[in-house]
Amino acid sequence: MKGSALEEKPRKQSVRQMFADLFSRVRPHWRLTLIALIAVLFVALIEFALPQFIQYTIDVVIPEQQLDMLIWIIVGVIGGATLLIGFQFTGSYLMAIVGQRALYTLRNDLYSHMQHADVSFFDRNRTGDLMSRMTNDVNMLQQLLSSGLLNLMTDIFIFIAISTYMFYVNWQLATLILLTFPLLFFLTRYFAKRIRRAYWEVQGTLADMNNHLQDTFSGIRLVKSFAMEGHEEEQFSRRNESNRKANIHAAKNFSLFGPLVNFVNYLGMAIVIVVGAWQTIGGEMTVGMIATFIVYVRLLQNPIRRVSRLMNTIQQAAAAYDRIMAVLETKPVIQDPAHAKPLDIRHGDIHFHHVSFAYEDNLVLKEVDAHFHAGKTTAIVGPSGSGKTTLTQLISRFYDPTDGHITIDGTRIDEVTLSSLRSQIGVVSQDVVLFNGTIYDNIAYGQTQASFDDIRQAARVAYADSFIEELADGYEATVGERGVKLSGGQKQRISIARALLKDPSIILLDEATSALDTEAEKTIQAGLAELLQDRTTLVIAHRLSTIQNADHIIVLDEGRMIEQGTHRELLEKNGHYRRLYQSQFQQQVFS
Ligand SMILES: Nc1ncnc2c1ncn2[C@@H]1O[C@H](COP(=O)(O)OP(=O)(O)OP(=O)(O)O)[C@@H](O)[C@H]1O
Known part of the structure; x- marks a missing residue:
């Protein structure tokens, strides 16, 4: 048996690969995505157009005292803002649908992959960690798809519209502002790596907490019987603390990154004020243009700031994607x-x-x-x-x-x-596994064709029928998680009934070591004798x-x-x- 547990370290699965994968999952929903993108394009256009009212008001309406234009300006601004509501809603709602649909398939793929993984895969990996990959990590990607990418598209459109306009109106000033961008680029690269590593830590510690929860909740009787509640609280607190520290570490990087980006943006604003004032005094620009430029620089800041926030989401998602891929890339040996x-x-x-x-x-x-x-x-x-x-x-x-x-x-x-x-092959083992459902479901597990009579017959032969009939809900009684509502002997008899219904040629029996009372023991032995008759049995x-x-x-x-x-x-x-x-x-x- 070869293989080891899923990696504990980030694997630098490239962000590009993640996007390529997400893209292929979004492709089947291209119609919705296209409508969302068109809505987003309109959002960008309206956001770009609204500041034009400022320039017009300062440069035309005020100097020429066109008071009757003010009503049209109000209509224009409020109308634009109303349209913005409609387009923003359409874009974000549709992308949420696309994100949910795409990740629904990913989660299904992941589950199906795990169902077919080797038993040794489950020996090596902890349940809490696998659950965390199925839930938290997939949610992370969902967030990226639903809100992150939509914002990114809006931002790209706004960025293109504004920078084109700036170059068109005043290319010298626009060039100066854009000169600050390489600085942003390097800042982004530097922090991306750090934030990504930090989020790997965060998700790893979260999985560790999940593992602990899984162990101690399912083993709550053991914890209590050894009076280990205090110890487990400490253990949980230690893991919780690792998670807190990892989050704080991520937050430190992220909190530093935002203000640094802001600083570069203020640099841009300073350039507009100084150079713009200079050019206005020299008659090359109007006051309205400076005002509009300042609003645009501010508007440019939004995409950049949001991209920095998005970078956070992208890095978190990339860490999650790494963890998901680590599962998807393990190939079952036994197939x-x-x-x-x-x-x-x-x-x-x-x-x-x-x-x-x-x-x-x-x-x-x-x-x-x-x-x-x-x-x-x-x-x-x-x-x-x-x-x-x-x-x-x-x-x-x-x-x-x-x-x-x-x-x-x-x-x-x-x-x-x-x-x-x-x-x-029928397996009857000393630790009987029952799923949280009815007795009927547990006996019928895997035998979808079986009728109620078949199930009852199997229960009768396994000496389970009498105790089932005594329950208020009979075969419809729920057994509780892992069958906690049943006695050890009852669980054994249900598992024998389940094996009988399967009618296998071979029986693998791990005999119970736990002492049952003689009566229960006798009925179980009687049931087993029926089950083993004429079958190849290893006990x-x-x-x-x-x-x-x-x-x-x-x-x-x-x-x-x-x-x-x-x-x-x-x-x-x-x-x-x-x-x-x-x-x-x-x-x-x-x-
Ligand atoms: N899933 C596993 N991964 C790694 N090692 C294992 C695993 N299961 C069992 N082992 C090891 O293999 C050896 C044989 O275990 P196995 O359970 O087959 O013994 P056994 O004879 O059934 O023991 P017992 O009577 O105590 O149940 C033991 O040393 C055990 O530690």
Whole structure:
């Protein structure tokens, strides 16, 4: 098993690549985007046109005392401002729609990618972190698309309109103002890098907080039973503090960047005042033109200031995009091979051929040659950590052997489709996983065709029907998050019913170690007996009766299969099994 956790550092995924990706997601909605852009173009034109009233008023209306023009000026300004409302609303509403639609597909892609990721991907990455990538990071991109890019377009249009006008009216003054721009350019580049790094930190610390929340909320009983509330508060506070510090660090850079940009803009204003006054005295400009120029320099400041704010959003989004791409770029190792056929299980004979397996560098199974007979029950025994669970997980291809291969009825399992393989394997494990839904949904999970009668029949055979019927809502009763509203034995029986409904040819059973009362134990055993009948079963055995009743036993020790045979044969061998039996199982006779 190869691979490592998703990166902890920014990868400098180029901003250009992010925009290219976003662009391809926006393209299907080009009509809405085009209307939004046209609206934005009008916004820019109106914002540009309104100051012209100042020049006209100062240079024409006041000197020529055209009082009757004032009404038209009011109509013009208020009319323009009203149109501005309409166009601004249209632009921002439509872009919000486009942003939501584009990111809806990204979030779906991301989820679908994660659903198909290897089990080892989830071993390596923490749930809170993955959730954070799905939610916060995608939201960041959404913000950029919906509001950020719209502002950018408005600003670009305004910038082009104003600078063209300035050059047209007074190119010398316009050139002087534009000379300040390279300074802005360098400032922007310098701060972009710093702000981006800072936001990577921010998002990383946020994910860390999410991880902590996920762990402690889902493990709240553990926290309380060890009276660790205070400790966890401290731990949370520490992560919260890292997040605060990272945010403050980002804010420091950002707060410095804004005023520096402002300073450069005031430099521009100083140039207009001095050079403009000079030219007006020399008769080359009018007072109205200076006034309009000053308003325009101010208006130019808006795009630049907003671009600086947008840069903040872009850097945040780029950091988020990096984190999303890190997920999207991990390729699952375990997938359907080319030309895979569905697995056709006739008997259910499972063979391990010289199978070795390592988690990263930890060799857990070593050259295992084992045969699990069709329709029979094989108990796997061995000390804790000897590789029993891992061995069963290789059959479902949750992991692939590092060496050797596995066959079912002579067909290599890595040559058939994953869905056909997994759909014929039932897993019943000691930690029963139930989703927050009704009992019905949990039994029917994965069996969309099943009728209510099928489900009820499965529950009956699993000895679950009687307790379900006693619940006020019966099969429609909700089980709570992870099934908290049910007892351990009830959860077990539901999971047996679920496996029965699936009707698999192979059963992988991790026997419960937790002590249940004898009554619950008896019903579970009865249900299990129904489930295992005539199916190839691998059971990680914890109970004496299970190994005694098993058709075959294999003994693992430090990843090696050291013995195999029936209970009697193995006892007679007087080897590892006998010692294991004496140390682990024999006392059960008396318990
Ligand atoms: N997802 C994993 N990632 C890395 N190492 C793992 C993983 N799961 C198990 N291991 C390691 O592999 C070894 C075998 O674990 P496995 O769970 O297969 O043993 P086991 O015999 O089932 O143990 P137990 O009886 O205690 O459940 C152990 O050393 C364990 O630390």
